[in-house]
Amino acid sequence: MIKVLFFAQIRDQLATSELRMPSSENHNIEMLLSNLKARDSHWQTVLSKTNLLVAVNQTISNENSALQSGDEVAFFPPVTGG
Amino acid sequence: MIKVLFFAQIRDQLATSELRMPSSENHNIEMLLSNLKARDSHWQTVLSKTNLLVAVNQTISNENSALQSGDEVAFFPPVTGG
């Protein structure tokens, strides 16, 4: 399984902070995103934002990053701390 | 009269922190320096250092600065505060 986290606006808009996805159907971030967007048109819209950031195992990654069972993926907007 | 002050190494080396010079014989810094150097060979040496700084009425000045009665002149080495 792959653990998927959402933060800030993305979590609010999806009303979801965490879910699990099967690793067998999500070999990389691109596949995972495409499966998440397929849930419904709202998920499609929220996860299509151009400034969406993704981290794999707590390190900033991109669409090509490979995934395997046990990985933690997080989607979030540009950071605004400090 | 012109009030002349010495600070830090310059004061220590001249063993003088303050003296007065007649304004009539010291129309600018160049004349004042030359009159002070004329005191003896030690004053000549100490006041000939290339990095000697001079302030007139508490503002950094140079050899050409004009002087008049009541002015405060200070000689000191490069500053080392902070």
Next chain:
Amino acid sequence: MIKVQTTDFNLQAEHDKLREKSSVGAVVTFSGLVRDINQGKEVSSLTLEHYPGMTEKSLTKIVEQAKSRWNIIDCTVIHRIGELKLSDQIVFVGIASLHRQDAFAACEFIMDYLKTEAPFWKKESTTDNESYWVDAREGDLKALNKWSK
């Protein structure tokens, strides 16, 4: 030392830890505060969310990068999370070094990277009870350019 905490911090106490080594000649600190006006709105309070685990990891990486570029004797980064009021201290970066140039550069570098890479998000509440997520500032991304020179 890197800390993510809800509690406030004291500058003199943090400064005293930074100057413990007697070789320290310069300490530069940055502190970020909750401002009254942001994005044209009157702010009354702020909630700071973060991504536990990744926060510490990214701050550690930023501090390591700074240490590889400048001569740093000691470094402290504190970032608060949770609810904060107007003028509250949000973030502290303190750098101790032999000379001031290293401390100034490293402190500004860490803040520039923290602002764009550390996973914190601000939600502001206004005086008329509106609440919204703060947008990232364009200027913060541009600020990174000076470090690639």
Next chain:
Amino acid sequence: MIKVQTTDFNLQAEHDKLREKSSVGAVVTFSGLVRDINQGKEVSSLTLEHYPGMTEKSLTKIVEQAKSRWNIIDCTVIHRIGELKLSDQIVFVGIASLHRQDAFAACEFIMDYLKTEAPFWKKESTTDNESYWVDAREGDLKALNKWSK
């Protein structure tokens, strides 16, 4: 606020004065400390002399120059005089501004000019009771170059 004093200062107290205005979003502070090794010698204490009157005048001028170049909400400069021990705080410069870039630049600018224009002189005493006036650092004069760009 500009102060020349024998007494110590507290960073948090100075910081709290700087953040009194609720528009302040960033505070950068610099503090200079008595270092254990200077010019290759083991320092045990330091005596700071200054030129009363000219000190305040030159610090006021430096702060005014900074205020004309950057957006500064508030600024504090404190310089201690007299006898200081190892690790003692010598100087404090604190800048409050809307955004961090102004605060970093103004703080470094003031320190660079203070180091070369404000009439303070340090006399150091070593652990073997030698005592000498500190030489001006070449690097401090060079540091001014970046502000004329």
